[in-house]
Amino acid sequence: MYYFDWTATSPMSINAIDAYTNAASQYMGNPSSTHPLGVEAKRRLESERSAVASMLGTKPSEIFFTSGGTESDAIVLSSLLNSPSPGEIITTGIEHSAVLEFKRILESAGWKFTALKCPGGYLDPETLSEALNEKVRMVAFMKVNNVTGTVLDTKDLVRTVRDYSRKIGRPIHIHCDAVQALGKIPFHPAEEDFDSAAFSAHKFCGPRGVGILYCRSKAVMSLSRGGGQESGLRPGTENLAGICAMGAALKDSMSVMDVKYKEVLGYRSKIEKASTEAGYTLISPPTDGGLEFSPYIINICVKPVPSEVFLRVMADKGFCLSAGSACSSNSRGKAESVLTAMGIDHSRRMSSIRISMGSGTSETEVELLCNALKEAAKELGIYRS
Secondary structure (H helix, E strand, O other): OEEEEEOOOOOOOHHHHHHHHHHHHHHOOOOOOHHHHHHHHHHHHHHHHHHHHHHHHOOOOHHEEOOOOOHHHHHHHHHHHHHOOOOEEEEEEEOHHHHHHHHHHHHHHHOOEEEEEEEEHHHHHHHHHOOOOOEEEEEEEEEEOOOOOOEHHHHHHHHHHHHHHHOOOOOOOEEEOOOOOOOOOOOOOHHHHHOEEEHHHHOOOOOOOEEEEEEEEOOOOOOOOOOHHHHHHOOOOOOOOHHHHHHHHHHHHHHHHHHHHHHHHHHHHHHHHHEEEEEEOOOOOOOOOOOEEEEEEEEEEOOOOHHHHHHEEEEEEOOEOHHHHHHHOHHHHHHHHHHHOOOOOOHHHEEEEEEEOOOOOHHHHHHHHHHHHHHHHOOOOOOOO
């Protein structure tokens, strides 16, 4: 099978696997234990924290290890429930379900949950400015959209919030879901001036079930309670082997990020050209459109063929593609929600296909995919050339 669903998850790198097995066999102690084996494990844990902080350009005290991006988002958003009085949170309609699913939870607690529309997959700072009001306590937006690959101008968005915050004389927490950004595009949460940001190891060839929460705000208090690990923000015995593997994967991905970006950008151009020649239309922004996007993700419309039918045809040809986010049994429904917020009409949403690549994608695989896309178009009566 040829894998083009890297946005859903990526295979663990050899270095990550080696780091996992070495740490699992070498550190048998609990980092919270005070005996020599526990102290040794704690020392390695803090070494990994410092290494991650260095790669992210943050302080070690601002790095917390979690089970993944979803939990990292959840810690920040659920902390709003600790507030003695509800307020408002502003986010975008193109967020991952890890953020949007908090709408019901927060609204049941009296919070107002505002999800802004993002025409074309982008949030206009003016739209955000108009939505800000004195009841807003938090603004959350993603860096890279997981369905279409659009990249938000987060620096302008942060500047908009900070300007308003100074105007009302009260801080507004800014959170970013940066799961699809880390290790793929230049990204440093402190430089972006975020208060918190979420990351997931399995998106950059690390293990599943491990993630990072960058958090510099002391106001964030987890609803979880336990043994006080991770400064109480994420209690529970740390997955040291997984954390070591994540560190190795992050180091690998960041060391080749610039080279891989250019390589994958070339691949995306080939897929885009083959798709349009075959009669499909682009939902993601084109490479020459002047808009910011991640080359690792491209979304096409195979109208009038439904997404599920097209995926089966491509699977029969040996290709793994997606109709949207894999974080739901109804993945197309999640993708539809994002595309609706982008202003994509119903018929195009029902025929959207996501093709995503990663550091291990090869030129040969891309050429085979391009040929298969054209073959499928002919078989399904879409081909126009």
